[in-house]
Structures are given as C-alpha cells and as structure tokens.
Amino acid sequence: MNAVGKPDDRNGRVRFDEGVLETERWAARGGHSPERGETAWPRTPWSPPRQHPTLLAILVDGSRRHDWLLKAVDRRLREEFAKLDLRVNEAKSRIVDLAQGEAFGFLGFDFRRIRSGRGAWRPQYTPQQKKRAGLLEKLKAVFQRYQSQPIGRVIEEINPILRGWVNYFRIGHAARCFTLVKDWVEQKVRRHMMRARKRSGFGWKRWNRAWLHSTLGLFKDYRVQYWVPA
Numbered sequence: 101m102n103a104v105g106k107p108d109d110r111n112g113r114v115r116f117d118e119g120v121l122e123t124e125r126w127a128a129r130g131g132h133s134p135e136r137g138e139t140a141w142p143r144t145p146w147s148p149p150r151q152h153p154t155l156l157a158i159l160v161d162g163s164r165r166h167d168w169l170l171k172a173v174d175r176r177l178r179e180e181f182a183k184l185d186l187r188v189n190e191a192k193s194r195i196v197d198l199a200q201g202e203a204f205g206f207l208g209f210d211f212r213r214i215r216s217g218r219g220a221w222r223p224q225y226t227p228q229q230k231k232r233a234g235l236l237e238k239l240k241a242v243f244q245r246y247q248s249q250p251i252g253r254v255i256e257e258i259n260p261i262l263r264g265w266v267n268y269f270r271i272g273h274a275a276r277c278f279t280l281v282k283d284w285v286e287q288k289v290r291r292h293m294m295r296a297r298k299r300s301g302f303g304w305k306r307w308n309r310a311w312l313h314s315t316l317g318l319f320k321d322y323r324v325q326y327w328v329p330a
Contacts, residue, residue: 155206155207156177157204157206157211158173158177159223160173170195196211198211198212198213198223199213199221201213205228206225208227208228208231208268208269209225209226209227209228209269209272210225210226210227210228210229211223211224211225212224224273225272225273226272226273226274226276226277227269227272227274227277231269232277232280232281235261235265235281236281236284238261239258239261239262239284239285239288240288242254242257242258242261243258243288243292247292247295250296251289251292251293251296251316252316252317254289254292255289255316255317255318255319258285258319259317259318259319262281262285262319263319263321265281266278266281266319266321266322270322270323270324270325271324271325272324273324274324275324278322278324279322281322282320282322285318285319286309286312286318287302289312289316289318290302290303290304290307290312293307
C-alpha cells in the first residue's frame, strides 16, 4: 500500500513518514530489509509475497490555529497502522515546516512551498534533479550503443524510456523539467542524423521540430497534469 497524502490546502507543514512501515511479523523474523526494500532470503515458488516499506507524506495546514492537527493525524495514523500490524520507522519519520523554507524529497519529487503569481502560497512538487540526470544518462547510453544504427532504431529504444519517465512525473510541476529533457533529446537526435551524413552541427535548418515528431515518430507527449487543491 503505497500512498501519498494529497495537499488539502495551500499553506503547509508536513508530517513526513519516509519508508516508514514494516510489519511486526516480518521484522521479528528478520526477513525484511528496509534498506533494500525486499526479503533478505532467496525467493522460491513458496516464498511469501515480497514486502516493501510504505512511503507516506501528509500535508497539513500551516496556520498555528491548526497545530492540533499534527498530533491528531499522528495519533489516527498509529491507530490505523496498529490494526494492520504495521509500525512507524521513527528514525526516518520527521516533520518538515514548509513555511520556514524547508523542503523534502519524496518518491522522486522535491516538495517546497512557493508563492503563486496571485500572491497565494501553495505547495510545489518538481522532479528531483538526480532523477532527471539519471534519465539523461540512460538515454545517452542508448545513443552511444546505437550510434551506428539508423535513427529509427534509436527512437524505438528511447521512446518507451521517455514515455514511462514522463508519465510518472507529469502529475507534478514538471513543465520546466520536461522542456529541458525534450530539448536535450531533440538535440541528440539531430546530432545522430548529422553524424550519419558525416556532417557537423545539428541540422537546425534541415529538419524542423514538427518533422522529428510527425515523421520520425519521436516521443512528444510532454503534457503536464496539474492537481489543484479544492
């Protein structure tokens, strides 16, 4: 049960439970490794289901008149976890005060509080820089591995990677990150085709952006899906 608490207001201190839950039963048996997120013994056809730590973040109104919510939420969660034979990993749980400029990482996103164009405070969650760097390294390896192959073969390899990564991060405030990724990929595609023609440069005048996507079939769906608190 992996869950994320949706922000329910635009000012937030956060109860952040990172990798927090382990079953009492499995922990007692020593069979669960929180660091690896998997069972410690070799799996067989008769092994029990693989257990993973559950990640949970809850955003709470940052107004001081709602201080009681922090204790109330903590108490309620522990009551529900007890019913499921789960326990909180105290060492990895913490409270982050976004109103004080603090931030935290969760499931590949960086969470912080920013002021909107209308002057209202709201939570912002963007893809972590290390996740973007990891994607580009993976794509770079594909371009290097297939540098002697036709560009169509390269696109067959990178499109599923891009589609999966974008679909995961599109729910956040990822527009700027997506633009950087899109420009980087298009530049690599252009360079690949120019090298195949034993030419320098990137062919800016030879191929326009629309042609790369419509004719070559390069992934293009970088739309962001924003979740707006009610």
